[in-house]
Amino acid sequence: MNILQKFFIPKYSLKTKRKAATVIFPILSVLTFAAALLFGASEISFSDALRSLISGDTGNTDFRILFYIRLPRALGAFLAGASLAVSGIIIQAVLNNPMAAPNLIGVNAGAGFFVILTMAIFRGLLPYLPFAAFLGALLTALLIYAISALTDAGKITVTLVGIAVGSILTAGINTVKTLFPDSVYDVSGFLIGGLSSVNFASVLPAGAMIVPALLIAFLFSGKLDALSLGAEVAGGLGIRVRNARLLWLTLAAVLAGAAVSFAGLIGFVGLIVPHVMRKFVGSTHRYLIPLSVFGGGTFLLTADILSRILFIPYELPVGILLSLVGGPFFIFLILTERRCS
Amino acid sequence: MIEIRDLSFSYGKTPFTEHLYLTLNDGTFTALIGENGSGKSTLLKLMTGNEAFSSGNILLDGKNLQTLKKNEIARRLSYFPQSRPIPDMTAKEVVMMGRYPYTRGKLSVSKNDILTVESVMTDMNISHFAERNMKTLSFGERQRIYLTMLLAQDTGTCLFDEPTNFMDISAKFAMLSKLTELKKQGKCILCILHDISLALRYADRIIIMKNGNIFADGSPEELCQNGMIEKAFDIRLQTYETNGEHTYIILPNT
Numbered sequence: 001m002n003i004l005q006k007f008f009i010p011k012y013s014l015k016t017k018r019k020a021a022t023v024i025f026p027i028l029s030v031l032t033f034a035a036a037l038l039f040g041a042s043e044i045s046f047s048d049a050l051r052s053l054i055s056g057d058t059g060n061t062d063f064r065i066l067f068y069i070r071l072p073r074a075l076g077a078f079l080a081g082a083s084l085a086v087s088g089i090i091i092q093a094v095l096n097n098p099m100a101a102p103n104l105i106g107v108n109a110g111a112g113f114f115v116i117l118t119m120a121i122f123r124g125l126l127p128y129l130p131f132a133a134f135l136g137a138l139l140t141a142l143l144i145y146a147i148s149a150l151t152d153a154g155k156i157t158v159t160l161v162g163i164a165v166g167s168i169l170t171a172g173i174n175t176v177k178t179l180f181p182d183s184v185y186d187v188s189g190f191l192i193g194g195l196s197s198v199n200f201a202s203v204l205p206a207g208a209m210i211v212p213a214l215l216i217a218f219l220f221s222g223k224l225d226a227l228s229l230g231a232e233v234a235g236g237l238g239i240r241v242r243n244a245r246l247l248w249l250t251l252a253a254v255l256a257g258a259a260v261s262f263a264g265l266i267g268f269v270g271l272i273v274p275h276v277m278r279k280f281v282g283s284t285h286r287y288l289i290p291l292s293v294f295g296g297g298t299f300l301l302t303a304d305i306l307s308r309i310l311f312i313p314y315e316l317p318v319g320i321l322l323s324l325v326g327g328p329f330f331i332f333l334i335l336t337e338r339r340c341s
Numbered sequence: 342m343i344e345i346r347d348l349s350f351s352y353g354k355t356p357f358t359e360h361l362y363l364t365l366n367d368g369t370f371t372a373l374i375g376e377n378g379s380g381k382s383t384l385l386k387l388m389t390g391n392e393a394f395s396s397g398n399i400l401l402d403g404k405n406l407q408t409l410k411k412n413e414i415a416r417r418l419s420y421f422p423q424s425r426p427i428p429d430m431t432a433k434e435v436v437m438m439g440r441y442p443y444t445r446g447k448l449s450v451s452k453n454d455i456l457t458v459e460s461v462m463t464d465m466n467i468s469h470f471a472e473r474n475m476k477t478l479s480f481g482e483r484q485r486i487y488l489t490m491l492l493a494q495d496t497g498t499c500l501f502d503e504p505t506n507f508m509d510i511s512a513k514f515a516m517l518s519k520l521t522e523l524k525k526q527g528k529c530i531l532c533i534l535h536d537i538s539l540a541l542r543y544a545d546r547i548i549i550m551k552n553g554n555i556f557a558d559g560s561p562e563e564l565c566q567n568g569m570i571e572k573a574f575d576i577r578l579q580t581y582e583t584n585g586e587h588t589y590i591i592l593p594n595t
Binding site: 283 | 391411415
């Protein structure tokens with residue numbers, strides 16, 4: 001990360017960088033959100049769409065594309081980006097492991113497994129899809145936490161165990177798909193992760209989980225600082241470490257599960273965004289969490305716009321783009337982490 | 342002040358510490374020494390209230406540790422662990438975490454907390470590190486900042502688990518004279534040390550542990566004269582007296 005720091009981020013004091021970030025990232029979010037509404041495979045007239053909104057002419061094609069396709073998709077991209085980023089921050093602080101992220105340690109796959117299971121077998125529960133995803137995410141997070149706490153394994157080992165758990169769960173997803181071929185429409189799309197099928201019906205219930213969870217994460221962010229100092233120090237400062245870790249992992253699972261429920265197994269957002277944001281605003285969570293909401297939202301919105309327009313008329317699922325960026329980033333992180341320890 | 346009454350602790354079903362009594366008064370510097378696995382760190386952890394014990398009582402400032410709220414404990418007792426992950430924070434942010442038992446993670450920090458942090462940082466002469474990230478500091482510098490964080494926590498009882506490990510000799514002396522200073526301010530200091538000569542030089546009381554229990558307890562002079570240190574570590578001590586001050590040299594027992 002030092003290379004990044006040396007060349008890309010000038011040596012301003014943390015205070016200055018924080019102030020700048022507080023202005024820049026919300027503005028970037030608004031701009032990318034607007035861009036996500038403007039750009040797309042089909043040319044639409046923004047003013048026509050707005051005019052038809054005012055006149056109440058909901059049959060207008062431009063209006064329908066803008067409000068029923070692009071708006072929920074942009075909203076979904078922002079929410080998924082924000083929630084996966086904050087989920088990553090929490091998991092990294094709780095496990096004291098900068099190499100952990102919801103997709104790497106299998107939390108996303110756990111959510112995905114429960115989503116596919118619900119689609120295939122418990123179709124009556126479809127309205128509760130985000131909740132099922134949350135349960136899957138939570139169980140996986142607790143499993144990884146238990147392994148990390150009981151064995152006292154190193155950071156890279158825990159991450160490797162998470163990756164193995166993730167591939168077992170992905171195999172589970174594929175098994176369900178094979179056994180119930182008709183019930184699950186597009187498993188490969190779901191495994192890669194993408195936002196092309198997002199609509200209000202899928203994004204709103206997830207959003208109802210994400211927004212309060214982000215708020216809670218921000219309000220209690222000071223406790224996460226203490227937890228990130230390690231179990232012994234946190235305990236010495238008066239924190240009930242085990243309880244606090246379980247509560248925070250539950251929150252991380254809510255965030256990751258909700259995102260997976262409509263966006264599939266989008267990877268690497270929870271790894272890349274926290275690391276990059278820390279370079280701007282430091283690790284104090286009362287700055288890191290709210291600014292990563294904007295940073296994560298902007299990041300996924302930008303990636304989604306690119307995935308839509310890079311190969312017009314084809315659309316690259318955004319998960320592929322993220323893996324192309326995230327894979328090398330992860331390797332880079334492993335190598336620098338090894339050097340440090 | 343800490344009072345341990347009839348404390349027993351076991352690993353699973355194997356009893357380790359049995360019927361231990363120990364009182365540590367305010368304004369004293371006690372060194373806890375003993376071979377690896379003799380139960381020094383375990384005893385310290387039991388005193389923090391974060392580890393459960395089988396029977397007995399620990400009183401912190403006369404109050405039962407098990408019924409005190411976690412936060413109450415953290416305002417009365419601070420703990421310096423043997424190792425910890427290096428936080429990705431600036432030195433000042435780390436010192437600020439020492440105020441956690443008072444701020445409890447509130448989003449806004451009070452003027453009083455900021456003043457406390459600034460004064461302990463000046464006191465420890467680390468103000469020039471304030472904006473440096475902990476990962477860019479040396480091991481010795483980090484230990485100094487952790488000690489500053491502990492000063493910001495401002496507790497009457499302070500427990501240290503080998504704070505001088507891996508430090509340069511001058512830094513070791515500096516840290517232990519700081520602990521002596523804290524003792525003179527009236528704090529109750531308990532410090533695990535590996536280096537017997539440091540314990541003999543700085544502590545006013547030494548407790549030697551063996552197999553989970555107290556093997557010997559006394560002032561450095563007493564323990565040297567009654568041969569308990571030599572017995573506990575299987576070594577030979579030579580005492581020199583210069584200008585009325587004792588200097589000890591530790592030799593192998595051959």
